[in-house]
Amino acid sequence: MKKLSCFEFQRGRLFVGCLPQGRDLILSVEEFCENALIHMALFSVIGAVSSATIGVYDQKQQVYVTVKEEAPFEVVSCMGNVSLKDGKPFIHAHILLSDEQGKTIGGHLFSETIIYAGEINLQELTGKPRERTYDNDTGLMLWK
Amino acid sequence: MKKLSCFEFQRGRLFVGCLPQGRDLILSVEEFCENALIHMALFSVIGAVSSATIGVYDQKQQVYVTVKEEAPFEVVSCMGNVSLKDGKPFIHAHILLSDEQGKTIGGHLFSETIIYAGEINLQELTGKPRERTYDNDTGLMLWK
Amino acid sequence: MKKLSCFEFQRGRLFVGCLPQGRDLILSVEEFCENALIHMALFSVIGAVSSATIGVYDQKQQVYVTVKEEAPFEVVSCMGNVSLKDGKPFIHAHILLSDEQGKTIGGHLFSETIIYAGEINLQELTGKPRERTYDNDTGLMLWK
Secondary structure (H helix, E strand, O other): OOOEEEEEEEEEEEEEEEEOOOOOOHHHHHHHHHHOOOOOOOEEEEEEEEEEEEEEEEEOOOOOEEEEEEOOEEEEEEEEEEEEEEOOEEEEEEEEEEEOOEEEEEEEEEEOOOEEEEEEEEEEOOOOOOEEEEEEOOEEEEEE | OOOOOOEEEEEEEEEEEOOOOOEEEEHHHHHHHOOOOOOOOOEEEEEEEEEEEEEEEEEOOEEEEEEOOOOOOEEEEEEEEEEEEOEEEEEEEEEEEEEOOOOEEEEOOOOOOOOEEEEEEEEEOOOOOOEEEOOOOOOOEEEO | OOOOOOEEEEEEEEEEEOOOOOOOOOHHHHHHHHHOOOOOOEEEEEEEEEEEEEEEEEEOOOOEEEEEOOEEEEEEEEEEEEEEEEEEEEEEEEEEOOOOOOOEEEEEEOOOOOOEEEEEEEEEEEEOOEEEEEEEOOOOEEEO
16 A cells, blocks of 8 residues: 655745736746755745636546636635756646635646736755656656 | 745744634734734634635726625635734735535635634744835735 | 634654555545654645545534545645644644536545545644644634
């Protein structure tokens, strides 16, 4: 029976800041990590977006089904991590959005999600950074 | 092109506790921060409320549209931060609620959200606390 | 008037890892905590499940109403804590799920929620661990 496989990390720098209006959420966080030489991190965001692209993984077909919404949303929660893929900082995050009536949609965060306003906290992790590689069982890029 | 603007903080005291039944969620956290001399923090809550007031920001009109629900809800997630506004600890948080069928609504947390039961963890941040000031682009009170 | 009652903790070990496919989410985290001698912790998860059991607390009847869903979901957020109950590590977590259309349901996480893939971060807390005991006002097992 498989077990939870964990790796221990040390806490590095802790950042709190504002996301830039009009920019892609994922790309702006990846750019920040590249510039700050962050290879592994945990982060969360609250705020608002002017459009969003989210996906849900089809576990049978092993592909993401994505939905692009050209509308404003509140970012109720967005939790994610940074690790390495092909040697560069790579974001994996899930996001929950609410519309004008408070109705919610959520899933895997994709690019083409544009920031209206947002507050991020990002905890750098030091220690051996994890690398994402293809996992045969799920078809996902996971940590080995 | 705008960039993510981050500030580095040190970790101060870490608190875990119970929210007081029958009291306003935001006010009870603000009161705790005032008493403990906390000027900057990150926190999250899980629990339940007996009524809730949430809002979604109308990005065109630049006003919050709020909804008040006089019903019990599970607090599926509530993520927020504490910083200074007019020199006093000020809460910014987003909340996700679920009703008896598991159906969800979410958005910006407002006062007049009354705790039934709740568990909070709050990480104090030390370093220069951020002050909220009016942002012309969004109409929101953001960190400069 | 009741106040927020908080306890201060120190940060212990910080773990990041993968949840085991096909296993019960709660049981696999509890097992990890038992093996690693963790008595108190905060954690969050993003990922996917192949089936889920969630509940919402009926505040009048003081019982959980649970729903079991035999379908795949994205885990948009899952936030929880570990403390002691009957001397053993006990998980309290809330979870938000989204289906193929991005539609969400959420609530209190129960066992019989089976992992498809998941990434967890778990922050051990050191200091006097909290014990859960029955709370007369809510009918819940809370920290005294």
